[in-house]
Amino acid sequence: MEHPKYERTLVVIKPDGIQRSLVGEIVGRYEKIGLKLVGIKILVPEPAMVEAHYTLDPSWRQKTGEKTIKGYRDKGLEPPSTDPLQITAILLEKLKAYLSSGPVIAMVWQGAHAVEIVRKLTGGTEPRTSDVGTIRGDFVLDSYPMSDNDGRAIRNLIHASGTVEESEKEIAHWFSEDELINYRLVQEQILYDVDLDGILE
Ligand code: ADP
Ligand code: MG
Secondary structure (H helix, E strand, O other): OOOHHHOEEEEEEOHHHHHOOOHHHHHHHHHHOOOEEEEEEEEOOOHHHHHHHHOOOOOHHHHHHHHHHHHHHHOOOOOOOOOHHHHHHHHHHHHHHHHOOOOEEEEEEEOOOHHHHHHHHHOOOOOOOOOOOOHHHHHOOOOHHHHHHHOOOOOOOEEEOOOHHHHHHHHHHHOOHHHOOOOOOOOHHHHHOOOOOOOOO
């Protein structure tokens, strides 16, 4: 088995993250846990690029539509449509407008359990209910009722890959192989080496 320290995940700081001056804070959280930044760029994504990003997983339309319908019903509300695919068609248009509204920062972070660790630090999709201590829970207060009322995507600062499989497809979508740097970070010796035998002189 390949050592878990080689796992990689895609993070995108969405336009609201840059406009809120949270780039340093967000990068700092992933840095401080011990992950390694192996790729980074700033760009304004085209709507078509955003659509392709969200539909890399062929089941995303169905799953996200079902999740949204369940969210409405759990709150005793009627969803705008009972067809999951119609729900996501609407959401996709909102996401294209959101993500292409200004510059975003795309990054690839590497380290043990990178996908899971980044999702944990990032927090749940709806900032109103994201845990305190997570980036979404600490720095933004948007909610489904507000985004529904305004007919827009929920603003939650960050995209982070949901699974290892998703991360591989997403990294290839945002970065070419030569934009990702393989290098050693000195702290990896403390995080991953079997013996801590290089500390004392
Ligand atoms: P996550 O980004 O937490 O993985 P999803 O993959 O389910 O969440 O959705 C992608 C993005 O679409 C979310 O980050 C959010 O910006 C937006 N979004 C998801 N569900 C809704 C919804 N019901 N209403 C408005 N925006 C949504
Ligand atoms: Mg997702």
